[in-house]
Amino acid sequence: MELSKKLKLDELSERDRIIASIGGVVLVVAIVYFVLSFFIFSPLTKEKVRYEKNLSVLKELKQIESEFNGINEKYGRFISSLPPRGTDISSMILRISRSANIEANVGDMKPLSRRVGDFKELSLKFTVDGINTEELVNFLSKIENYRNFIYIDELEIQPKSSKDMRFLKAVIKVKTYIQEKS
Secondary structure: OOHHHHOOHHHOOHHHHHHHHHHHHHHHHHHHHHHHHHHHHHHHHHHHHHHHHHHHHHHHHHHHHHHHHHHHHHHHHHHHHOOOOOOOHHHHHHHHHHHOOOHHHEEEEEEEEEEEOOEEEEEEEEEEEEEOHHHHHHHHHHHHOOOOOOEEEEEEEEEOOOOOOOOEEEEEEEEEEEEOOO
């Protein structure tokens, strides 16, 4: 027997047929929508979430790469500013004191060295005796601005004598590094 006869569709009025047709279309559309959403839209949504997560991870990696490149660039500048192997820190200070016209006032030099990872740390403790404030500031400025990396680690300043406060005695400790391994 035919489906329309079983459902008695021939007995329906025109209005009921239109309502039944619309209901059937709505039912088919709903079924198609749920099938599509389950098999197509749901996986697409999951992929979109995964894509957005991967995109945020990628942005984070790019930021880390940028930070790494910045640090690596600073490290390269640091390495290129180090004195060459075989450099004597005492000769560096004497060269600087000569350029500041206080070489005769520099004395009591005590060099030290130790290994720090791939570097050799060179330090020198010395006194500068009988100079005025302007000469000391000039000398310290020349140390800080020397072409090779060298820095003032310790600085102790006192008057040369209690009678004459114009002249100073300074005990200075400077440090630099030399790269041992390339």
